Amino acid sequence: DAKTTQPPSMDCAEGRAANLPCNHSTISGNEYVYWYRQIHSQGPQYIIHGLKNNETNEMASLIITEDRKSSTLILPHATLRDTAVYYCIAPNTGTASKLTFGTGTRLQVTL
Amino acid sequence: NAGVTQTPKFRVLKTGQSMTLLCAQDMNHEYMYWYRQDPGMGLRLIHYSVGEGTTAKGEVPDGYNVSRLKKQNFLLGLESAAPSQTSVYFCASSFIAQGAGINTQYFGPGTRLTVL
Numbered sequence: 001d002a003k004t005t006q007p008p009s010m011d012c013a014e015g016r017a018a019n020l021p022c023n024h025s026t027i028s029g030n031e032y033v034y035w036y037r038q039i040h041s042q043g044p045q046y047i048i049h050g051l052k053n054n055e056t057n058e059m060a061s062l063i064i065t066e067d068r069k070s071s072t073l074i075l076p077h078a079t080l081r082d083t084a085v086y087y088c089i090a091p092n093t094g095t096a097s098k099l100t101f102g103t104g105t106r107l108q109v110t111l
Numbered sequence: 112n113a114g115v116t117q118t119p120k121f122r123v124l125k126t127g128q129s130m131t132l133l134c135a136q137d138m139n140h141e142y143m144y145w146y147r148q149d150p151g152m153g154l155r156l157i158h159y160s161v162g163e164g165t166t167a168k169g170e171v172p173d174g175y176n177v178s179r180l181k182k183q184n185f186l187l188g189l190e191s192a193a194p195s196q197t198s199v200y201f202c203a204s205s206f207i208a209q210g211a212g213i214n215t216q217y218f219g220p221g222t223r224l225t226v227l
Binding site: 042046087098 | 115144146152153154155156159169170199201203214215216217218219220221
Protein backbone atom coordinates (compact mmCIF):
# COMPACT_ATOMS: atom_id res chain seq x y z
CA ASP A 1 0.00 0.00 0.00
CA ALA A 2 1.09 3.54 -0.64
CA LYS A 3 1.79 5.55 2.51
CA THR A 4 -0.73 8.33 3.03
CA THR A 5 -0.36 11.46 5.14
CA GLN A 6 -3.28 13.51 6.43
CA PRO A 7 -3.55 16.39 8.89
CA PRO A 8 -4.74 15.13 12.27
CA SER A 9 -7.62 17.57 12.55
CA MET A 10 -9.55 20.29 10.73
CA ASP A 11 -12.47 22.59 11.45
CA CYS A 12 -15.17 23.75 9.06
CA ALA A 13 -18.16 26.02 9.46
CA GLU A 14 -21.52 24.48 8.65
CA GLY A 15 -22.61 25.26 5.10
CA ARG A 16 -19.09 25.86 3.90
CA ALA A 17 -17.01 23.49 1.81
CA ALA A 18 -14.71 21.16 3.68
CA ASN A 19 -11.49 20.40 1.82
CA LEU A 20 -9.56 17.48 3.26
CA PRO A 21 -6.06 16.94 1.86
CA CYS A 22 -4.11 13.72 1.55
CA ASN A 23 -0.55 13.16 0.46
CA HIS A 24 0.30 9.85 -1.23
CA SER A 25 3.60 10.59 -2.94
CA THR A 26 4.62 6.91 -3.18
CA ILE A 27 1.46 5.79 -4.95
CA SER A 28 1.98 3.47 -7.90
CA GLY A 29 0.25 3.55 -11.24
CA ASN A 30 -2.44 0.99 -10.46
CA GLU A 31 -3.30 2.06 -6.93
CA TYR A 32 -6.58 3.82 -6.42
CA VAL A 33 -7.22 6.42 -3.76
CA TYR A 34 -10.11 5.64 -1.47
CA TRP A 35 -11.85 7.77 1.12
CA TYR A 36 -13.82 6.43 4.02
CA ARG A 37 -15.20 8.15 7.07
CA GLN A 38 -16.11 7.00 10.54
CA ILE A 39 -18.73 8.84 12.49
CA HIS A 40 -18.30 8.41 16.22
CA SER A 41 -18.75 4.78 17.35
CA GLN A 42 -20.08 3.65 13.96
CA GLY A 43 -18.53 1.41 11.33
CA PRO A 44 -16.50 3.11 8.58
CA GLN A 45 -18.48 4.32 5.59
CA TYR A 46 -17.22 4.31 2.01
CA ILE A 47 -17.30 7.76 0.42
CA ILE A 48 -15.56 7.78 -2.94
CA HIS A 49 -12.55 6.49 -4.86
CA GLY A 50 -10.53 7.51 -7.92
CA LEU A 51 -7.48 6.68 -10.01
CA LYS A 52 -6.56 9.61 -12.23
CA ASN A 53 -9.63 11.62 -13.03
CA ASN A 54 -11.61 13.74 -10.65
CA GLU A 55 -14.68 12.00 -9.34
CA THR A 56 -17.98 13.16 -7.91
CA ASN A 57 -20.87 11.36 -6.30
CA GLU A 58 -23.80 12.27 -4.11
CA MET A 59 -21.58 12.52 -1.04
CA ALA A 60 -18.41 14.26 -2.16
CA SER A 61 -15.91 15.17 -4.86
CA LEU A 62 -12.40 13.83 -5.18
CA ILE A 63 -9.71 15.91 -6.82
CA ILE A 64 -6.48 14.07 -7.71
CA THR A 65 -3.42 16.00 -8.85
CA GLU A 66 -2.02 15.25 -12.27
CA ASP A 67 1.08 13.59 -10.80
CA ARG A 68 -1.21 11.59 -8.47
CA LYS A 69 0.92 12.41 -5.45
CA SER A 70 -1.90 14.08 -3.56
CA SER A 71 -5.65 14.38 -3.51
CA THR A 72 -8.39 16.43 -1.86
CA LEU A 73 -11.77 15.27 -0.68
CA ILE A 74 -14.37 17.99 -0.94
CA LEU A 75 -17.62 18.05 0.99
CA PRO A 76 -19.36 20.93 -0.82
CA HIS A 77 -21.75 22.01 1.94
CA ALA A 78 -20.64 20.53 5.24
CA THR A 79 -23.26 19.83 7.90
CA LEU A 80 -22.93 18.91 11.56
CA ARG A 81 -23.58 15.29 10.55
CA ASP A 82 -20.34 15.33 8.55
CA THR A 83 -18.32 15.55 11.76
CA ALA A 84 -16.22 12.39 11.63
CA VAL A 85 -12.77 10.94 11.10
CA TYR A 86 -11.89 10.80 7.41
CA TYR A 87 -9.47 8.20 6.12
CA CYS A 88 -7.51 8.41 2.88
CA ILE A 89 -6.30 4.98 1.75
CA ALA A 90 -4.31 3.81 -1.25
CA PRO A 91 -4.41 0.01 -1.08
CA ASN A 92 -2.51 -2.37 -3.27
CA THR A 93 -5.05 -3.72 -5.73
CA GLY A 94 -4.72 -7.44 -5.62
CA THR A 95 -6.75 -10.34 -4.42
CA ALA A 96 -8.44 -9.72 -1.09
CA SER A 97 -7.02 -6.23 -0.83
CA LYS A 98 -6.80 -5.20 2.77
CA LEU A 99 -7.52 -1.67 3.83
CA THR A 100 -4.94 -0.09 6.11
CA PHE A 101 -6.60 2.55 8.23
CA GLY A 102 -4.25 5.12 9.69
CA THR A 103 -5.37 7.77 12.14
CA GLY A 104 -7.09 9.93 9.51
CA THR A 105 -8.29 13.54 9.80
CA ARG A 106 -10.79 14.43 12.46
CA LEU A 107 -13.17 16.94 10.86
CA GLN A 108 -15.20 19.06 13.24
CA VAL A 109 -18.08 20.94 11.64
CA THR A 110 -19.29 23.84 13.76
CA LEU A 111 -22.22 26.24 13.72
CA ASN B 112 -31.62 -5.00 2.35
CA ALA B 113 -29.93 -4.93 5.76
CA GLY B 114 -26.35 -4.75 4.45
CA VAL B 115 -23.86 -6.00 7.05
CA THR B 116 -25.18 -6.96 10.47
CA GLN B 117 -23.27 -8.03 13.58
CA THR B 118 -24.36 -10.00 16.62
CA PRO B 119 -24.14 -9.21 19.50
CA LYS B 120 -23.81 -5.43 19.79
CA PHE B 121 -22.27 -5.54 23.25
CA ARG B 122 -20.69 -8.25 25.36
CA VAL B 123 -18.76 -8.50 28.62
CA LEU B 124 -16.59 -11.56 29.19
CA LYS B 125 -14.40 -12.78 31.99
CA THR B 126 -10.80 -13.74 31.25
CA GLY B 127 -10.67 -17.26 29.86
CA GLN B 128 -14.24 -17.38 28.60
CA SER B 129 -15.01 -18.07 24.97
CA MET B 130 -17.44 -16.50 22.57
CA THR B 131 -18.35 -16.21 18.90
CA LEU B 132 -19.16 -13.03 17.04
CA LEU B 133 -21.45 -13.39 14.05
CA CYS B 134 -21.31 -11.29 10.92
CA ALA B 135 -23.97 -11.60 8.21
CA GLN B 136 -24.29 -9.85 4.86
CA ASP B 137 -27.13 -9.97 2.36
CA MET B 138 -25.30 -8.39 -0.60
CA ASN B 139 -23.93 -11.66 -1.99
CA HIS B 140 -20.37 -10.43 -1.47
CA GLU B 141 -17.50 -12.87 -1.91
CA TYR B 142 -15.05 -11.19 0.46
CA MET B 143 -15.53 -10.72 4.18
CA TYR B 144 -13.26 -9.23 6.85
CA TRP B 145 -12.91 -8.88 10.60
CA TYR B 146 -11.21 -5.78 12.06
CA ARG B 147 -10.62 -4.57 15.57
CA GLN B 148 -10.39 -0.96 16.67
CA ASP B 149 -8.81 0.06 19.94
CA PRO B 150 -9.50 3.51 21.46
CA GLY B 151 -7.96 6.34 19.47
CA MET B 152 -6.53 4.02 16.85
CA GLY B 153 -7.30 2.95 13.32
CA LEU B 154 -8.75 -0.39 12.33
CA ARG B 155 -6.53 -3.45 12.19
CA LEU B 156 -7.35 -6.52 10.14
CA ILE B 157 -7.70 -9.75 12.11
CA HIS B 158 -8.76 -12.34 9.51
CA TYR B 159 -10.44 -12.28 6.15
CA SER B 160 -12.10 -14.63 3.68
CA VAL B 161 -12.12 -14.61 -0.11
CA GLY B 162 -15.00 -17.01 -0.41
CA GLU B 163 -17.07 -19.71 1.23
CA GLY B 164 -14.86 -22.26 2.97
CA THR B 165 -11.71 -20.12 2.84
CA THR B 166 -10.03 -17.97 5.48
CA ALA B 167 -6.70 -16.18 5.83
CA LYS B 168 -4.76 -14.31 8.50
CA GLY B 169 -4.61 -10.56 8.64
CA GLU B 170 -2.40 -8.22 10.62
CA VAL B 171 -3.35 -9.31 14.17
CA PRO B 172 -4.70 -12.91 14.02
CA ASP B 173 -3.35 -14.31 17.30
CA GLY B 174 -6.01 -15.36 19.79
CA TYR B 175 -8.78 -15.49 17.19
CA ASN B 176 -10.23 -18.10 14.86
CA VAL B 177 -12.70 -17.69 12.03
CA SER B 178 -14.99 -19.77 9.88
CA ARG B 179 -16.87 -19.13 6.64
CA LEU B 180 -19.20 -22.10 6.25
CA LYS B 181 -21.80 -20.07 4.36
CA LYS B 182 -21.16 -17.27 1.90
CA GLN B 183 -23.28 -14.82 3.82
CA ASN B 184 -21.80 -15.50 7.27
CA PHE B 185 -18.37 -14.94 8.77
CA LEU B 186 -17.78 -16.00 12.36
CA LEU B 187 -15.04 -14.72 14.67
CA GLY B 188 -14.20 -16.85 17.69
CA LEU B 189 -12.30 -16.11 20.86
CA GLU B 190 -11.34 -19.40 22.48
CA SER B 191 -9.90 -17.97 25.71
CA ALA B 192 -10.58 -14.26 26.05
CA ALA B 193 -7.91 -11.95 27.45
CA PRO B 194 -8.19 -8.31 28.61
CA SER B 195 -6.01 -7.30 25.64
CA GLN B 196 -8.90 -8.34 23.40
CA THR B 197 -11.12 -5.61 24.78
CA SER B 198 -11.97 -3.67 21.66
CA VAL B 199 -14.62 -2.79 19.12
CA TYR B 200 -14.90 -5.40 16.40
CA PHE B 201 -16.06 -4.50 12.92
CA CYS B 202 -17.02 -6.84 10.15
CA ALA B 203 -16.96 -5.81 6.50
CA SER B 204 -17.72 -7.32 3.11
CA SER B 205 -16.85 -6.49 -0.46
CA PHE B 206 -17.59 -7.82 -3.94
CA ILE B 207 -15.21 -8.98 -6.64
CA ALA B 208 -15.23 -6.64 -9.59
CA GLN B 209 -12.97 -5.41 -12.30
CA GLY B 210 -10.50 -2.78 -11.26
CA ALA B 211 -10.96 -1.20 -7.86
CA GLY B 212 -14.29 -2.70 -6.84
CA ILE B 213 -12.68 -5.13 -4.45
CA ASN B 214 -11.70 -2.34 -2.11
CA THR B 215 -15.17 -0.90 -1.67
CA GLN B 216 -15.88 -2.45 1.68
CA TYR B 217 -19.15 -2.15 3.54
CA PHE B 218 -18.98 -2.24 7.31
CA GLY B 219 -21.26 -3.44 10.04
CA PRO B 220 -22.15 -1.38 13.13
CA GLY B 221 -19.60 -3.08 15.37
CA THR B 222 -19.52 -5.25 18.49
CA ARG B 223 -18.21 -3.71 21.67
CA LEU B 224 -16.40 -6.36 23.68
CA THR B 225 -15.03 -5.93 27.19
CA VAL B 226 -12.90 -8.63 28.78
CA LEU B 227 -12.51 -8.33 32.55
